[in-house]
Amino acid sequence: MGKTVIETRAGYMGLGWTGSGLAFLNLPAPTLYEAEMEMKPYLGNRFKGVTSVKEAPGPYFSPEPLERELKAYFEGKPVDLSFPVDWSFYTDFQRRVLQRVYSIPWGEVLSYGQVGMEVGSPRGARAVGGAVGSNRVLLIIPCHRVIAHNGIGGFGGGLERKRMLLGIEGIKI
DNA sequence: CTAACTAAACCTA
DNA sequence: TAGGTTTAGTTAG
Numbered sequence: 278m279g280k281t282v283i284e285t286r287a288g289y290m291g292l293g294w295t296g297s298g299l300a301f302l303n304l305p306a307p308t309l310y311e312a313e314m315e316m317k318p319y320l321g322n323r324f325k326g327v328t329s330v331k332e333a334p335g336p337y338f339s340p341e342p343l344e345r346e347l348k349a350y351f352e353g354k355p356v357d358l359s360f361p362v363d364w365s366f367y368t369d370f371q372r373r374v375l376q377r378v379y380s381i382p383w384g385e386v387l388s389y390g391q392v393g394m395e396v397g398s399p400r401g402a403r404a405v406g407g408a409v410g411s412n413r414v415l416l417i418i419p420c421h422r423v424i425a426h427n428g429i430g431g432f433g434g435g436l437e438r439k440r441m442l443l444g445i446e447g448i449k450i
Numbered sequence: 451c452t453a454a455c456t457a458a459a460c461c462t463a
Numbered sequence: 464t465a466g467g468t469t470t471a472g473t474t475a476g
Contacts, residue, residue: 370472389458393471402458404472410457411473423457431457439457 280320282312283344287351291316294338298361301413304434305351319413350416353445355383358417366413373397374408381422384446388426406431416442424450 278300280293288305289312301319306312338361346356362379364372373396381387389409393401409420410433421442424430429450432439443450 368473393458398471400459400469401471403456403470404458406457407455407471407473408457420457425458427459429457433457436457 279338279340280316281340282309282316283340283347285348285351288312290347292340292343293319294340295363295365296338297363297365298338299343299414299417300363300366302415302417304415304438347416351445355446357383358419360417362414362417367411370398370404371408371411374405375412375418375420378409378412378420378423379418381419383419384448386422386424386443386448389423389430390426392423422446 278293278295280291282289282291284290285305288307289309290303290305291312292302293300293316301316303312303315306315343358343360346358346360349356350358359379364376367375374392377392377396378387388402389405390402392409393399393405396405398404405423409423410431412418412420415421415434421432421439429436429439429443440450
């Protein structure tokens with residue numbers, strides 16, 4: 278497992294990975310220092326204690342290809358960010374929801390209700406909102422592409438940033 | 451185990 | 464458009 282910070286036009290992004298895939302990816306911060314501070318909560322027991330880290334060396338992960346794609350993303354290019362994810366941080370329900378969200382392509386959106394429908398919880402729109410809020414790998418799992426049926430919905434990192442990401446992808450709400 | 455939360459959707463008027 | 468109601472899953476106690 279490892280961690281690093283990469284620089285894009287939008288700022289410094291902290292990321293970390295385990296033997297299974299990406300463990301966290303933060304949105305761009307204006308300074309290197311801030312990016313490092315935002316990584317701290319992920320570097321405690323939850324990161325070190327995951328059994329998959331110790332028991333499954335997994336494929337070697339190199340951040341360079343991801344860095345290239347993220348730089349392109351913030352230059353407005355419609356990139357595919359389907360990099361491997363460590364799913365062990367989530368409950369079963371969260372995993373079902375996030376895996377569906379993972380496959381939403383650049384520039385498209387779904388509503389919380391639609392996602393619930395597709396993962397077998399037709400009335401679970403609110404629960405879907407809670408589940409996407411547990412996403413640790415922003416952009417890789419594009420939870421900003423899940424919106425309310427009548428508006429933008431919410432976003433853990435602030436609604437302005439959600440609007441900004443959707444704006445990059447050409448979606449106005 | 452219950453109760454109190456939601457990043458929702460629906461119904462009515 | 465505004466309001467109250469229904470809803471499923473997570474989390475705290």
